[in-house]
Amino acid sequence: MIELKGISFAYPGQAQALCDVSVRFPAGKVTTILGPNGSGKSTLMKAACRILRPSAGQVLLDGQDIGAMRQKELARCVARLGQSNQPPAVTVRDLVSYGRYPHQKAMQVLSREDERCIDEALAQVKMEALQDRMVNALSGGQQQRAYIAMALAQDTQALFLDEPTASLDISVRFEIMDLIRQLNAAGKTIVMVLHDLELALQYSDHLILLEQGRVICTGSTQELIASGMLDRVFDIRTRVIEEKGTTFFHFSKTS
């Protein structure tokens, strides 16, 4: 369980990006942070992983304040993939091996355990056949899988993903979201920031809606839609369509 208590943060010379935010990311669930541009979604995720130090509040990981943890210790508990990573000119296997960094001492070479974790991470994202290819020569979807494998090699209980489907084709987006669901089914706690409302509503167990750095609403997909807050914050009308056992969402602009 990851719990944020009274988190506030402002970028230098700018208005508050987060104001007294208190939320929970339940263990073993897929939680998605939603909100319009500039609502503080990525900032909240960065504060939750201590990429940013909040000006007030604390982040508790199973009751322990992450502010007091060493950087490597934290990276053994929580993995995070940011937006728009510049693909490096290294092989997929090399990239995935970087995920073992928090488990290694200075100058330590990859151990058998490290190699096993790398093989396992590659298998989980189905990238074994591409492990010797250069990351920057892969398609967008394959690159994202390689980065997810790097985060999996960290062998953490929670995985934070900031816009994991950004700039991917629609079919690849579903592929990545299915992969995330599989990882969750295997026991991983997932926290995502998503712009795509339909994917967020379809694939999440728990949603957090932000507006101007404040939490507006939290709950399941049904609860969020029923509250009417999603429609108000995005200025849209959401329709839920049930067809042959599948739920679809339709969004239209309010006139």
Add this chain to the structure above:
Amino acid sequence: MLPWGLALLLAVSVLLGLCLGSSSVSPMEVLRAIACGDKQSAAYRIMLYSRLPRVLGAVMAGSALAVAGAILQAVLHNPLASPNTIGVNNGAGLFVLLCSALFPAMEHVLPLAAFLGALFTALVVFALAKGSGVSRLTLVLAGVAMSSVLGAGMNCIMILYPDAYIGASTFLVGGLSAVTMKRLHFACGYILLGLIGAMLMRRDMNIMALGEDTARSLGMSVGRTRFLLILTAAVLVGAAVSFAGMVGFVGLIVPHVFRFLVGHDNCRLVPCCALGGAAFVALCDLIARTAFSPYELPVGILLSFIGGPFFVYLIIRSKRNQHD
């Protein structure tokens, strides 16, 4: 396989550097002069007082500057960064001249002074670039601005203290003609320390190259690691500048060539830069002193002829990649 090839190339470069020059010495005579230590023989004196310091100086400076370039490019996420493009060479040079002018009898502290100058400049350039968003060209422009100020400082010292540094004109373009075993002796400890430091932090350089946020997510203490890497680069640059002067572009050309040959993995790149940089400067110095015989060019001039166009090519490629 490549490191062995580079080691062989380095050995050949050193042997050629020892044998060839205004008076040629055969490899057998070189070996005999070094093994027997006959102080009366011409070959021994050529070796000890001219060729050996020069070749060793080329090897040490080439290795140090190439590895420093690879470190700076990884730390600053900038393929255009190198000791001379961001002004670190000039910082080291200014402190060397300042130290020579103020404490002429303290030749042994020159590498330390150069290190402090290099560290100061690297940290100032990094702070300037970070404050303005760390774009690739911004960093180089900050380096150009710093180089101008530091270059003016060096010229001031040379006008106010014309006898401060023997061979000051060669120092400013970068050359190895005034290198002595004594100066190499002072610098070699620093270079060894810097190369060991770089080898120990190769994996950190890989993680750092992924970007600050990703490095932090992987458990790196980014601020501390970045400072240690800049410190290592400053030690290497300072030591090289203390005896070879403002030799430029080695730290730009060599890492790029080896990145093309062995890829971006610093675990492979750093040793290749150390060996390849040494061989490259040794060969360039050999060409610079034999191509226009009986005249000798400082190796810094030849490197500028090669490095200048290479730098322009990298800027154009960098701009093209941004547009793509």
